[in-house]
Amino acid sequence: MPIHDHTLCGWRVASSLPLPDLLPWTGDDRAPDLIVNVGAVPERLDDPTIDLPLLQIDANGTCRFAMPGVATYLIDPTGHRVIVEPVLPADAPDIRVFLLGTVFGILCYRRGLLPLHASCVRVGGGAVALAGASGIGKSTLAASLLRRGHMILADDVTVIDTSDPAGPRVLPGFPRLKLWRDAMDRLQLSPAGLERTRSELAKFHVPVAEGFCAQPLPLTAVFHLDPDTLPPGGTLRRLRGPEAVVRVERDLYRRGTMVKMGLSAQALGSAVAVVGVPGGTWLVPHRHEPGGLEDSIAGILERLTA
Amino acid sequence: MSGFYWIASYPKSGNTWVRLALSALIHADTPSPSMNGSRFAPNASRRSDIEDGLDVETGDLTPDEVRALRPAAYRALAQTSKHPLFRKVHDAWSATETEGPLFPPEATLGTIHIVRDPRDVAVSWAHFAAIDVDAAIAILCDPSTIIRPHPPRVALTVPQWLSCWSGHARSWMDAPGRPGCLLRYEDLLADPATALARIATYAGIPHDETRIRNAIDATRFDALRRQEAEHGFNGGQAPGRAFFRAGRSGDWRHLLSDEQVERICTTHREMMQRLGYNESGCS
Numbered sequence: 001m002p003i004h005d006h007t008l009c010g011w012r013v014a015s016s017l018p019l020p021d022l023l024p025w026t027g028d029d030r031a032p033d034l035i036v037n038v039g040a041v042p043e044r045l046d047d048p049t050i051d052l053p054l055l056q057i058d059a060n061g062t063c064r065f066a067m068p069g070v071a072t073y074l075i076d077p078t079g080h081r082v083i084v085e086p087v088l089p090a091d092a093p094d095i096r097v098f099l100l101g102t103v104f105g106i107l108c109y110r111r112g113l114l115p116l117h118a119s120c121v122r123v124g125g126g127a128v129a130l131a132g133a134s135g136i137g138k139s140t141l142a143a144s145l146l147r148r149g150h151m152i153l154a155d156d157v158t159v160i161d162t163s164d165p166a167g168p169r170v171l172p173g174f175p176r177l178k179l180w181r182d183a184m185d186r187l188q189l190s191p192a193g194l195e196r197t198r199s200e201l202a203k204f205h206v207p208v209a210e211g212f213c214a215q216p217l218p219l220t221a222v223f224h225l226d227p228d229t230l231p232p233g234g235t236l237r238r239l240r241g242p243e244a245v246v247r248v249e250r251d252l253y254r255r256g257t258m259v260k261m262g263l264s265a266q267a268l269g270s271a272v273a274v275v276g277v278p279g280g281t282w283l284v285p286h287r288h289e290p291g292g293l294e295d296s297i298a299g300i301l302e303r304l305t306a
Numbered sequence: 307m308s309g310f311y312w313i314a315s316y317p318k319s320g321n322t323w324v325r326l327a328l329s330a331l332i333h334a335d336t337p338s339p340s341m342n343g344s345r346f347a348p349n350a351s352r353r354s355d356i357e358d359g360l361d362v363e364t365g366d367l368t369p370d371e372v373r374a375l376r377p378a379a380y381r382a383l384a385q386t387s388k389h390p391l392f393r394k395v396h397d398a399w400s401a402t403e404t405e406g407p408l409f410p411p412e413a414t415l416g417t418i419h420i421v422r423d424p425r426d427v428a429v430s431w432a433h434f435a436a437i438d439v440d441a442a443i444a445i446l447c448d449p450s451t452i453i454r455p456h457p458p459r460v461a462l463t464v465p466q467w468l469s470c471w472s473g474h475a476r477s478w479m480d481a482p483g484r485p486g487c488l489l490r491y492e493d494l495l496a497d498p499a500t501a502l503a504r505i506a507t508y509a510g511i512p513h514d515e516t517r518i519r520n521a522i523d524a525t526r527f528d529a530l531r532r533q534e535a536e537h538g539f540n541g542g543q544a545p546g547r548a549f550f551r552a553g554r555s556g557d558w559r560h561l562l563s564d565e566q567v568e569r570i571c572t573t574h575r576e577m578m579q580r581l582g583y584n585e586s587g588c589s
Contacts, residue, residue, distance in 0.1 A: 052385070053378040055361045065361065068371075097366050134353045134365045135461040156363075178365075200368045227462065228540055256358030260386065289545075 008034070008104075009113070009159050009171035010216060017084055018091055021100060021205065022174045023214060034080055034107065036099070041072040041085040050260045057260060063106050071095045073103045079110025093205065094198050100174070101157075105254035108159050109263050113171070114270035115253035118158040118222070120170055121150040122213045123304050126220030126279070127170035129158045130300075131251040136225045136286060137293070140183040143206070144293055147187070151213035152177065157253045160219055162273035168219040175212030176205050186293075221279030223300050224251055225286035236299045237283045244275040247283070279304060308387040309415040310380060311509050313347055314395040316474045317453070318430035319422035320491040321394055322541060322549070323525060327502050328392070330521035331513055350380070350393035350409075351463040359383040364464060372464050377405045377413075384413035390509070396453060398469035399477040408467075409481075417486035418505050419478045420494070423583045424471045424570050425558035433551050436544035443566060446471040447573045472577035479580075490581065492555045498522045527553035 006013040006022035011033035013022060019036070045064050050057040056064040061077030070092075074083040082103060086095050108115040118131035119142035130138050130145075139155050146152055154173035162168045181202035184191055194204040224239070224247050239247055248271040252258060258267055275281050282303060286296050313328075315321040329346035348355065353364040356372070359379030364372055383391060401407050424446055432442040445451050453466040468474060478486060487508035494501045499518050506513040523529075531550040533539065541549035558567065571578065571588035578584050 050386075052361070052382045054375075067362065098362070101366055102362050133462055134357065134363055180365075197366065198368060200370075201366075203365070254357075254361060257361040260361070 007214075008174060009108075017086075017095065017099075019096060019099075021096055021176050023212075034082070036082045036084060038090060039083045039085065041074045041083055052260075055257065055260065061110070061261070063261070065098070065102055065106070067094075067098045070098060073099065075103060075106050075110070077110065079107040082107070092199075093195050097197050102254055102257065104157055105257060106261070108157075108253075109258050109261055109267070112163065112266065114160040114162055114168075114267060114274065116158040116160060116222070116248070116274075117156070117251045117253040117255075119155045119177075120153040120158040120173075121145045122153060122217060123150055123220070123301070125217065127153050127158075127213075127217040128220060128279070128300070128304065129160075129170070129222045130225060131158075131222055131248075132225035132286070133251075136227060137183070137288060138225065139177045139179050140187070141225070141286075141293065141296060143177055143179060143183070143187055143189075144297060146177075146208065146211045148297070151211055152208050153213050153217065160270065160274060161216075162270040166218070168273055168277060169216050170219050171216050172212070172214050175208040175214075177208060179204055179206050219274065219277050221277060221304060222248065222274060222281040223284050223303075224282065225284050225296070227286060227288075234285045236285070236303060239275070239281045239283055244281045245271050247281065248274050307385055308390050309384045309413050310350075310391045310393055310409070311415050312350065312393055312395045312409060312417045313420070314399070314417050314478050314486070315420040316422070316427060316468070316471055317396055318427050318434060320420050320494055321396075323494065323527075323530075323553075324418065324420055324489075324505065325392075325394060326530070327498070327521050327525045328505065328509075328511070330524040331502065331506060331517055332511060334517045334520060347392040347394050349463055350395045351397065351466045353462055353464055355379070355383065355393075356464060369465065373408075373467075374402055374405045376408055376464070377402060377410045380413045381410055390415055392509075396468060397466045398474045399481040400467060400469075407482075411481075411483035414483055416484050416508060417478060417481065418509065419486040419488045420491060421475050421488065421581055422491035423555065423558070424574050424578065425562055425567060425583075426491075426555055427471065428566070428570060429557050429561050430551060433547060434541075434543045434549070436547055439562060439566060443569055446570065449473050470573070472574045475577050475581065495553070495555055 004015045004018055005025040006019050007025045008022050012025050012030055013034045014032035015036035016038050017036055045056045045058040048056040048058050054066055063075040066072040069087055071084055071086045088094055105115050116129055116131050118129040119138040120127050120129050121142055130141050132138055142152055142155060153170050155177045159171045160168050161171055178197055191204050197203045197205055284296050313321055313324055325347040356364055356379040359382040360375055399409060428439055428442045428446055432439045447470055449470040451468040453468055455461040487505055489501055499522055503518050534550050539549045543549045
């Protein structure tokens, strides 16, 4: 089986599954940091402590994640090995969607990294995370900022390394955005020739190419997009102390999975480190109504240059 | 292992008031959060809830997968929670095509089911959505109604399978498992203390007369309306519309034409009789 040599978060990834979303590895000849193999995944784990229809976790920390009709994934307790048993043909994008989604989140937690539910762009010399719930418009905001010349470090999952004494750093993901058709229309992007994330969804893999920042950067600020903040169209509000920590925890990627993995204390420690970033953490009253996107961008850039 | 209390109602039937009153009752000993700060009993169709249950991004799922996997999400949340979970529900009680009931009986502790005279629901919905009354009546009479957020609204919920007004009421009244705590909006208005005490008893929420009275006082209609005027309230209403409109029953008598009343009565006569809404107005 051919081995594809890729990079993700600075790791060297050896995969027998084609992963065209990821950049090729151009570093030294070190041993792979992550191995993805196509192979058989057991029907169920022995004696799982978490036993749910899609997710099982055993006492050793092995995770089994199954997406019916797509693929099953087995993740080793250290987050260095994934076995994928496809149901769809191995090159179906659907398989990568969940590999670079839930499975990626699990790998990060296992490696002591903090995955934020956020897209991430470069502003000045730093990385700025745009966090928020599914559907809030993280990718659309990132795409708009890219258009204004801000390079992309990550879409949907922003991986933060809080172990560096110099402060939290963002490890770059891979050069593509996932955008719904209606968001592409608003951005005047054509879906012609682009791959759908799932064959039945009007959501596309949009390559970022030269707009991708492949270098890790210090995290300078986090902006939490919030649709409920009142009054609508209000201004950004700086979060501090426990409120800031709670907000980061709420915007963790696959927070529920992390809790089931028993890693709440580890994640809390990382969240505390994140709220100490120099540009602070902010609540953005984000709206989808006409002008909402521009208001959010103006508010964010204003806070970053202040 | 715990389970859910579903606060189930057709839209515009008092669900928000019940949730605010229950929140005030449960948090009686702590400084009461403003109605906007209260996240008590969020919508069961909220994507973040379903994602926590399923460990997967709903935006990566097809609509059929979301519908098929929702029961598993609720079972998972019930299985991993130590406390009863309260959720607002506008979906009708129904069975998914392959995965059993949308709201699994084994994950259900009980159902607080609120109903309201469909003639007043039509008036309220027309105001809420900024549509004309005929359009609201058409929704109330359409068994295939599905609520989904329309752009430019932020889509934080998955589609809710509403059914028509009668179909909705029937689905929850006839749902298997523990019989629900059925309340009429009109009775909530007339005697909120008795209604709230009934709900609290049903759902095992500690309460006494004073706590009930305080919760009712904190969520009086004029207080809610004043808070909305001062701070705003996002209940999903159309831009520029107040969420807390009148808090009255019987507005339909002077806001609906005879023909509109007749259209509602013709479609929903049987369920209106079953719920005691036939005393006047329907020929």
